[in-house]
Amino acid sequence: MQRGPQVGWSSFIRGGGVYQFDTDLDDGGNFDATRATIQAGHGYAWDDRTSVSLALGYSYDGYSFSGDTGIAAIAPWENINTFSLSLPMRWGIGDNWSAFLIPSIRSTGESSANFDDTITGGGFIGAAYRFGERLTIGPGIGVVSQLEDNATIFPILIIDWKITDRLSLDTGRGLGATLGPGLALNYRANQSWNFAFGGRYEKLRFRLDKNGVVPNGIGEDKTFPVYAGCTYYISPKTNVSLIAGVELGGELKLEDRDGNRLRKEAYDPGGFLGITFSMRL
Template sequence: MRLSLMKTIARLCCVSAMIFGFFASPSLAQPRLGWGYQIDGLAAYQGDADLSEGGEFSASRIFLRTTALYTFQDDTSLGVSASFGRLDYNFSQANNQPWEDIRDIRVAVPLRFGVGNATTVFISPQVRWDYQSGAEASDGRTYGVFAGVAWKLNERLTIGPAFGVFSQIEDNDIDFFPALLVDWDINDRWNLNTGSGVGATQGPGLTLSYALNDTMNLAVSARYERIRFRLDDDGLAPNGVGEDKSIPVVISFGYNPNPGVSLNVFAGAELDGRLTLDDANGAELSRQSYDTAPLVGAAFRVRF
């Protein structure tokens, strides 16, 4: 019950964060006129986790994103973002090895514009390709849009609703995500937000941070991760679909030597993990949970 409630809260926050984090980060909330650029990177490692159907697995991930954003005189912003990610899975048993190398490619066109003095609207159409190395990228394509509205209630609190609507691999259903946008300066040191999280499959979730000084901070974050991907024509489910779900909870240390550079290291755990394997027709072949797994990594962001 406790994990189910945690997943619900994280999911409500996570999709909004993919919009809000991009536009509400300190240097992009009031960007200079003309072009601005951003590069994000992530490397993470998930330690061994026991699988319910036998054996164990570990996983590593790298992710790189580039963004170009143009800001007009009225503070309207329009941009394009492209990213590439790779997830490497290592299973200990050959008879329980549903997939290995997964690719994650994304292209988004974010738009932000104001309505009145205190309201901001966000719209971000996106196309994604999630597929195993050896499969056709087009077979793992999905598309959709994130959108939301945020109201600046006062100098410390910005809040509003958002949603995501996306197609699914081998599924005629539409995945709809209700969400909440939050950026709340509780006091001069504490902040609660659905801020940006590079490489997140469903958004970076909710973060509570504490400013140690002008350049360093500590934070605790939780989010809901879910990625579905097309498999190649070998293995346990030729041309099938794999899925990995979990709730990462991490504590991070951030260092921001200047407004254009951000460095973070983090450590925590993957909770409530589950791997699902479907065949090429969409029928579920297996569903197995995995134990809580250690998680460590580092991320960076450069703006110019």
């Protein structure tokens, strides 16, 4: 679980970019993906356990397909845009309990998709108990509506465990528009450098162009990335990170406008490389 924000008003901005290298599809052909995200927020903290903020975000996922068979042959989507609005809230309950609630709404689709058909919403809720200076842990749940499908419901482990003075385990943060739980193991070498190894479940589901190969259809990219990264702290409030990893268990899905499956295709493990930054003002 992340440390509480500074007391009073504060702002943040964070973002980054990731390139997924050419990845082979099971039915032939391949694809690569370029991903970028930016998020900014402003909020108020009454103390280190009680705060509320408003966050706006934009993410881009660009796909390039190549091949003569399977999904690659029809290249069903290209540029996916996600706009998001969320209202993170957290508060203390008694001396040791903390709770959080993050309602959100987002639009995810290609640029020519009908905007009304790109909207989904949901939220995350959970609570954690502080066992001492070194361990805070508890359960959470995420519920997010899906385009032409049942809502996705998934458990979340909220954890901030300082295993030693340098080694810690916490709830990992994803990049961009994807959703899903994760964990990250961190090693703080000194005040300037942190090294991490993590993994998480990711799912990106989006509306296709109204004039595309499958008009107003649905695309989906589901995977489990594992990664290693190093973070340099320019100051206590500003850092940049380099990350590298591999997408495991990847699967692309193509559906018609009503959510009926047209194609489903797994893809091989695909490497990725990226850079991220975070700044608190």
